[in-house]
Amino acid sequence: LYTYDTGRYPVEPELEFRDADGKTVDDPQEEDFLAKCPAADITGVSGVSEEFVKAYIEYASNVNNNITGNYYRLERIMVQDSTILKRIRYAIAGLGWASSRGEELRGIDFGRFAELGGGYYYCDLVFTVDTLGTKDVVTTENGVKIIFLKAEDGSFLINALSSF
Numbered sequence: 001l002y003t004y005d006t007g008r009y010p011v012e013p014e015l016e017f018r019d020a021d022g023k024t025v026d027d028p029q030e031e032d033f034l035a036k037c038p039a040a041d042i043t044g045v046s047g048v049s050e051e052f053v054k055a056y057i058e059y060a061s062n063v064n065n066n067i068t069g070n071y072y073r074l075e076r077i078m079v080q081d082s083t084i085l086k087r088i089r090y091a092i093a094g095l096g097w098a099s100s101r102g103e104e105l106r107g108i109d110f111g112r113f114a115e116l117g118g119g120y121y122y123c124d125l126v127f128t129v130d131t132l133g134t135k136d137v138v139t140t141e142n143g144v145k146i147i148f149l150k151a152e153d154g155s156f157l158i159n160a161l162s163s164f
Contacts, residue, residue, distance in 0.1 A: 034114035037121060041156075042113045045123050045148055048077055048156045052146070053108055053127045059088070061100035061131070067092055079149050079159045102132035106139070121148040121156065124164070 017028040025032050037045070052074070059070040071092060078085040111124040124145045131138050147160040 031112070034112070034122070035117065037113040037115045041115065041121060041150070044150075044154070044156045045113060045121050046110060048148065048158065049110070049123055049125055049146060050108060051077055052158060053125075054105060057103050057105060057129055060095070060098070061103045062095045062098040063100045063103055067095050077158055079157045082159050084158060084161045099134055100131055101134075104130040106130055116147070119150045120159070121150065122146070123148065 017025040017032075019025050019032055020035075055070065055073040055077070058064060058066075059074055062070065064070070071088065074088055075085060078088075106128040108125055108127045111126070112122065114122040116122055122145070124143070126141055126143045128139060128141050131140065143164040145162045145164055146158055148156040149159045151157055
């Protein structure tokens with residue numbers, strides 16, 4: 001966080017936004033300041049994202065009654081000791097209460113991809129799931145923003161995740 005002090009006489013600030021080339025941007029949008037993600041990295045990030053969504057649905061629903069196996073499928077695609085991996089590990093105890101009788105992934109809609117620098121990448125997506133519960137099928141849409149770290153071997157690991 002930054003603190004700005006305008007002194008005793010506050011004035012209306014004059015803001016100017018510039019892109020990576022130094023050109024003035026009149027109507028700035030988030031995309032104007034995100035580095036474009038190379039096609040090969042988009043392929044890698046989207047592949048891990050799809051793997052994550054499928055594994056996360058099994059993990060959260062525990063429909064296959066394999067809490068430990070479901071956890072390890074997620075662990076292998078996450079940065080070790082990351083906050084998100086710890087959150088997933090600590091949630092295991094509550095999964096015995098999951099009452100799903102079946103899950104079907106209906107689709108994944110990808111939003112933005114960006115290269116953040118330092119080996120980090122960003123992706124946001126929305127996935128739709130049909131859940132067979134105690135009464136009937138319920139369809140939910142789930143939005144997630146994911147930060148990936150590119151490993152030395154070129155693979156992508158999930159470092160952080162946030163729902164939206």
